Amino acid sequence: ALVSMRQLLDHAAENGYGIPAFNVNNLEQVQAIMEAAAETDSPVIMQASAGARKYAGEGFLKYLIQAAVESYPHIPVVMHQDHGQSPAICKGAIDLGFSSVMMDGSLKEDGKTIAEYEYNLDVTRRVVEMAHKLGVTVEGELGCLGSLETMKGDKEDGHGAEGTMTIEQLLTDPEQAADFVRQTQLDALAIAIGTSHGAYKFTRKPTGDILSISRIKEIHKRLPNTHLVMHGSSSVPQDLLAEIREFGGDMKETYGVPVEEIQEAIKFGVRKVNIDTDIRLAMTGAIRRYMGENPSKFDPREYLKPAREAAKQICKQRYEQFGTAGNA
Ligand code: G3H
Ligand code: 13P
Ligand code: NA
Ligand code: ZN
Numbered sequence: 001a002l003v004s005m006r007q008l009l010d011h012a013a014e015n016g017y018g019i020p021a022f023n024v025n026n027l028e029q030v031q032a033i034m035e036a037a038a039e040t041d042s043p044v045i046m047q048a049s050a051g052a053r054k055y056a057g058e059g060f061l062k063y064l065i066q067a068a069v070e071s072y073p074h075i076p077v078v079m080h081q082d083h084g085q086s087p088a089i090c091k092g093a094i095d096l097g098f099s100s101v102m103m104d105g106s107l108k109e110d111g112k113t114i115a116e117y118e119y120n121l122d123v124t125r126r127v128v129e130m131a132h133k134l135g136v137t138v139e140g141e142l143g144c145l146g147s148l149e150t151m152k153g154d155k156e157d158g159h160g161a162e163g164t165m166t167i168e169q170l171l172t173d174p175e176q177a178a179d180f181v182r183q184t185q186l187d188a189l190a191i192a193i194g195t196s197h198g199a200y201k202f203t204r205k206p207t208g209d210i211l212s213i214s215r216i217k218e219i220h221k222r223l224p225n226t227h228l229v230m231h232g233s234s235s236v237p238q239d240l241l242a243e244i245r246e247f248g249g250d251m252k253e254t255y256g257v258p259v260e261e262i263q264e265a266i267k268f269g270v271r272k273v274n275i276d277t278d279i280r281l282a283m284t285g286a287i288r289r290y291m292g293e294n295p296s297k298f299d300p301r302e303y304l305k306p307a308r309e310a311a312k313q314i315c316k317q318r319y320e321q322f323g324t325a326g327n328a
């Protein structure tokens with residue numbers, strides 16, 4: 001059944017686990033997530049970015065997720081708008097039937113200018129007011145995703161701060177977070193701790209100076225009852241990079257967020273963990289392998305099947321690793 005995200009996050013907090021939130025754009029990704037959830041008895045958060053809605057079309061996305069809900073009636077499913085860049089986008093998602101929205105007021109509507117605190121407060125507060133009347137959950141963001149190695153904003157997927165950033169922008173301030181939660185009354189708070197979107201997060205396996213789990217602990221200490229959200233949380237598995245390279249792909253050396261760091265964060269209030277890139281890598285590796293090993297094949301079902309299977313394996317692993325399994 002379609003449920004509110006608040007309900008799932010409250011249960012996760014009471015029982016000390018995290019929930020991966022997977023981005024979806026097409027049929028095979030939706031199926032992979034649902035099969036993984038069914039096999040591990042996990043609740044599901046599926047999220048669609050503005051780019052996903054543009055790629056698939058709003059109607060297709062809505063009914064793909066609806067098909068998932070109907071096909072797995074015993075699994076709770078949240079349909080979440082990822083990175084809504086304005087109250088209007090959030091309103092559109094709610095009208096479409098989403099049970100949860102993210103108002104990302106850390107950046108202005110252009111998706112690249114860092115917003116003033118007052119702007120973020122204003123847009124987030126407005127979305128909370130609109131959404132809560134309808135039983136829809138709201139995620140906000142304070143701080144800006146970006147790299148503590150380069151002091152650059154998150155640019156890889158087209159949205160992210162321009163220019164050089166300060167450490168104050170790259171790491172969410174616990175006192176300001178407390179004020180933000182109090183003034184907006186949001187349900188979940190996305191924080192900045194040195195992660196960024198996409199495959200190129202870190203040039204080496206991250207240590208505490210470039211991936212600040214200690215900042216999460218400080219925020220959690222100040223806000224023990226607030227559900228925290230980690231964006232840019234793909235782990236970028238080295239074996240998937242190796243598979244992509246083996247079958248003709250060109251990917252530079254890179255590192256993601258280690259699963260054990262996420263597991264530590266889950267002990268300190270992180271309840272929603274956003275993952276898109278790992279599914280992209282898994283599907284691309286499987287398709288490259290299939291194409292490389294079967295050059296005469298041309299039926300899309302034949303290469304999308306292993307791609308869907310590879311995505312499902314990633315989802316199953318994360319459901320197990322984050323303690324989500326068994327909680328549907
Ligand atoms: O926010 C980042 C997600 O990975 C979505 O990416 O905007 O390319 O759909 P996207
Ligand atoms: P990744 O690019 O690390 O998968 O992050 C996805 C994300 O944060 C979507 O909002
Ligand atoms: Na989100
Ligand atoms: Zn994100």
